[in-house]
Each structure stands twice: as structure tokens, then as C-alpha cells.
Amino acid sequence: MKAIDPKALFRLSVLGPLVSRERLARGELQQIVRELAQREYDIPGSRRRHLGEKTIEGWFYAYRRQGIEGLLPKPRSDRGQCKLPLAVQQAIVAAKQDNPRRSIRQIRELLEAAGSVAAGSLSRSAIHRLLQQQGLSRIDGSASQLEEKRSFVAEFAGSIWYGDVMHGPAIPVAGRQRKVYLVSLMDDASRLITHSAFCLGETALDIEGVLKQALLKRGVCRKLVVDNGAAYRAQTLQGICVRLGVQLIYCRPYAPEGKGKLERWHRTCRDQFLGELDPTQIHGLDDLNARLWAWLEQVYHRTPHRGLGGMTPLARYQQDLARIRRLGPLAAQLDRLFLHRVCRHVRRDGTVSYLGGRFEVPYALAGKSVQLVVDPHAGRVVGVEDAAGERIGDATPLDALANSDRKRHRPERVPTAEGVRTGPNRVELAHHQYYGDEEV
CATH class of the missing domain: 2.40.50 (OB fold (Dihydrolipoamide Acetyltransferase, E2P))
Known part of the structure; x- marks a missing residue:
């Protein structure tokens, strides 16, 4: 199975707020694109932190036409070449070296004012490429802007899952105390925990393990909302979601309110599960998880939830069973996907x-x-x-x-007629030159 290009995965993660919407109202595309362009990103293979509106909009239309294939990077035909006159190149580099804090706009205005170039004849991209080639590009930053936040709930179970990690207690593991972490996935509409497990870490591998079990038990969600931690940014997790047709959406950094329902679940778990846990019965990770899963199925999923109008998470989830995306043929390939x-x-x-x-x-x-x-x-x-x-x-x-007893394969020599070599021979050439033989 061919690996998915990391740049294509990054571009898809940027488009999350756009491609996760079933339809966009009039003017909403430009508004969301404008908001996305104001954010900071960890761009693969680049020191920049911001993306242009036209770039994001171009990715959106490319994804609509071709899916993930439309987001694959296309090499420039003029890569590594600069078509600017040598004098202009030298002026740009000198302007940047003279004051490294000068922006591209300031450099262009300086050259126009000095008469080195005609007004409007020098593009930003040409300056940027030249500075990048010379190793003189600089990371620009800007303050984060506030984003409007509103409470919402998914209409159907299986539409949105949330993923997050909670720091857990220290338990005995292999003869010593080890801290554990609770990795959980929650369905938004029903508050049902599709799967949760205590792990010895909070790595991408731990998260993928929980996701795999959730898929086997509860089908395939349409959107997966996670935070911006390095584990959730792993290319392996992004690739799994692409192949499953799951939109992976990242919450804004330092904005836990984006997963408020899961934060509430963490509090419930601390109060009702960890608070009631008998430490003398826990001799390892298996003991802890066995009790967690029993408590989830027998207590949490069967307890009326105020946010569900008195319904239990299990009853609310079962209400939409006909709408849940089944693994279907992917079930046989699930191990391969991971x-x-x-x-x-x-x-x-x-x-x-x-x-x-x-x-x-x-x-x-x-x-x-x-x-x-x-x-x-x-x-x-x-x-x-x-x-x-x-x-x-x-x-x-x-x-x-x-x-040590294995027979080695040895390359066969190519035989020549009567064992005589037909190619050039330095020994015979030297003999001929020294003795003056007529034939070599």
C-alpha cells in the first residue's frame, strides 16, 4: 500500500474546517479561508508559519476535484532558477543583508523608490524565492486572533468522534510504579465512549491502538476531532484516517473548550471510576483496563445523561444504528491499514x-x-x-x-570462446608497447 505524501496530509489537515462541512453558505468559503490564513502552521519542509488565502482556496478546489491526489505537491518547472536580472538580484540580497528585519514588501518598495525596478514590476514570489535560495528568508509571526465559539451537538451518532488523553494514576507495572495515560474516543451525539484504554504512554501508537478497537466495536466515524499534540499530528494517523474516509480535524492550540464534552467525561471518570477504584486489586495494566471496560459497559453507558434529555449514552447511540458506517470490506484489511x-x-x-x-x-x-x-x-x-x-x-x-551452513549464491562468470578474453587487457597492451609486438 503506497504511503501518502506528508505534504498532502498536511494540506488536508489545513482544509479540515472546509471539507468537513456538507455544504457552505454563500460567502462562507471566503470567510473560512480568511480565518485559516490568519492561523499559524507547522508547514512541512518550510520555516514559514502562515499560508496565503489563494493557496488555501486552491487546495480546497483541488481536493474537491481529485480528493487526496489533488493535494500532492507538483514540482515547479523553473525550480532553482531565478529570472530576475543579476543587478536586481544583488540589490534584493543587499537590502535584506543590510536589515534582516525588512519584509518582502519593504524590500520591493525600497527598490522601487531607488529606481532599481519599475513600480509594480517585481513580484513578491520572485523576491521570496531568491531570499530562500540565499538562505535569507525569515519567519514572520503574528498574534493569534480570537475565534467565535458556539456550543453544538452532532445530529446523528457516528458523525463526530472526539479524541484526547488524560493523565492517570501510577500503578505497579513489572515490579515498579509507572504512570499511565487514559486514551479515549467519544461519540459527540450520544456521549458514548467508542473505546478507551489506559496506556503506558500518550504516543501516536497508543492512540492508533485505541482507534483500531473503536472501529471494530462501533464502526467508522465521519469526523475525528483531536488536539494539536505531536501524537495526533503523526503521519501514520493521518494516513489511516484518509484511507478510512475520516476527516481528521485539529482543535485550535490552547483551546480545550473545543472538546468540552470529552473534558466533562474526564471529570466523570476521575470522580466515579478512579475515585471508587480499589488500589489493592490493581497489579498491572490489564487489571486496570479490565475494570475500566466493565465500568464503562455496566455503569457509564447505562446511566441517564442530563445532556441527552435523560437518555443513556447506549440508548442514544443505538437510536442511530442504521446510520452508522460499517467497516464492510475494510474489516479484512484493517490490520493492513494500521x-x-x-x-x-x-x-x-x-x-x-x-x-x-x-x-x-x-x-x-x-x-x-x-x-x-x-x-x-x-x-x-x-x-x-x-x-x-x-x-x-x-x-x-x-x-x-x-x-553458517547455508550455501551462498555466487554470480556466474560469462564464458568466452575457447576461454580467450576478448576485451582490452592492460598486461598485453604493456607487453606490446615494451617489446613492439605487431599483435596484442
Whole structure:
């Protein structure tokens, strides 16, 4: 399965507030695009923090036409070239070096005032590309602007899930106390916890594990709302959501009110579950999770919820069962969707390393870079793929002892007529030059 370009995943995450809407009112596209252009982003492969309105709008229409394929970066035909006259290039670089805080607009106005260029003849993009080539571009920043926030609820169960992590207690694990983290996914319309589990970390791998179980138990949501933490920004999670047709939406940093219902669930969990927990019964992570899951199914999901008009989360969720997106044919491929791909260089002995272990791959790949396909949840290596996502072989644990009796493959020599070499020979050439033989 071909990996999805990280820049395309980033662009899709920027478009979240647009593509997650079923329809846009008149003038709403420009308003949302304007708001998105005012935000700061961690742009892959760039030191900039802001995007232009035309750029975002172009991505939106490209996604509508071609889906994720429309967001793939297209290389410029003039990449690495600057068409500005040499004198203008030197003037731009000098203006920036003279005052590194000068913006592109200030540089353009300075050159126009000095008569170096005609008014309006110098584009911002030309200046930007030149400064970038010279390593003189500077990160610009601006203060965050307030965004209007309003309470809302999804119309149907399965429309929106929320994901977040809560810091949990310290429990005994392998003979010592370890802090645990509660990773949860909640359905917005019903307040049902599609899956939740205590984990030893809050990494992307922990979040993916909880998401996989939620999909198996509760079907596929249409939108997944998460915060801006590094774990949720992982390319693997973004790729999984793209392949499942789930819109991954990021809340504004430092704005927990965007997931108020999940924050309320955390408080309920602390008060009613952790507050009632008997520590003497907890001897490890399995004990803690077993009690969490029993409490969820027997207590939380069956307790009337004031925000649901007295209905229980389970009853509200079951009310929309006909609308829930089933996994369907994807169920058989679910394990494959959650596989990771890590780049590895194949050693000269035909092995690669993963999680401290060594694995043998086809010897023809020695010296090349490959994509190692792994199941990180099971710590298992599945196989090897090329850059296009095509399978090119297996990866098996290295058995150095067995290799001691293994017959090596040796390249065959190309025979020549009567064993006589037909190509150039330095020894015979030297002999001819020294003794003056007529034939070599």
C-alpha cells in the first residue's frame, strides 16, 4: 500500500474546517479561508508559519476535484532558477543583508523608490524565492486572533468522534510504579465512549491502538476531532484516517473548550471510576483496563445523561444504528491499514535493523534503501516494499547459526570462446608497447 505524501496530509489537515462541512453558505468559503490564513502552521519542509488565502482556496478546489491526489505537491518547472536580472538580484540580497528585519514588501518598495525596478514590476514570489535560495528568508509571526465559539451537538451518532488523553494514576507495572495515560474516543451525539484504554504512554501508537478497537466495536466515524499534540499530528494517523474516509480535524492550540464534552467525561471518570477504584486489586495494566471496560459497559453507558434529555449514552447511540458506517470490506484489511512503514538501509550482508533486532531481506536489495513494513502493535516485521508501495520481498529474523551452513549464491562468470578474453587487457597492451609486438 503506497504511503501518502506528508505534504498532502498536511494540506488536508489545513482544509479540515472546509471539507468537513456538507455544504457552505454563500460567502462562507471566503470567510473560512480568511480565518485559516490568519492561523499559524507547522508547514512541512518550510520555516514559514502562515499560508496565503489563494493557496488555501486552491487546495480546497483541488481536493474537491481529485480528493487526496489533488493535494500532492507538483514540482515547479523553473525550480532553482531565478529570472530576475543579476543587478536586481544583488540589490534584493543587499537590502535584506543590510536589515534582516525588512519584509518582502519593504524590500520591493525600497527598490522601487531607488529606481532599481519599475513600480509594480517585481513580484513578491520572485523576491521570496531568491531570499530562500540565499538562505535569507525569515519567519514572520503574528498574534493569534480570537475565534467565535458556539456550543453544538452532532445530529446523528457516528458523525463526530472526539479524541484526547488524560493523565492517570501510577500503578505497579513489572515490579515498579509507572504512570499511565487514559486514551479515549467519544461519540459527540450520544456521549458514548467508542473505546478507551489506559496506556503506558500518550504516543501516536497508543492512540492508533485505541482507534483500531473503536472501529471494530462501533464502526467508522465521519469526523475525528483531536488536539494539536505531536501524537495526533503523526503521519501514520493521518494516513489511516484518509484511507478510512475520516476527516481528521485539529482543535485550535490552547483551546480545550473545543472538546468540552470529552473534558466533562474526564471529570466523570476521575470522580466515579478512579475515585471508587480499589488500589489493592490493581497489579498491572490489564487489571486496570479490565475494570475500566466493565465500568464503562455496566455503569457509564447505562446511566441517564442530563445532556441527552435523560437518555443513556447506549440508548442514544443505538437510536442511530442504521446510520452508522460499517467497516464492510475494510474489516479484512484493517490490520493492513494500521501497518507502519519505516525507511531502512540494507546492509551489505542483506540485513536491516528494527527495534533492536536484525532481519534478512532479499540479498539483491543490499546497499539500497527500502520501506520496512511493520506491525508496531505486535512488534512484528511483515515485509519489504519499494518507494511506490509495491511488495518486493519478505523480512525474516536473522538466524546467524543457520547461515553458517547455508550455501551462498555466487554470480556466474560469462564464458568466452575457447576461454580467450576478448576485451582490452592492460598486461598485453604493456607487453606490446615494451617489446613492439605487431599483435596484442
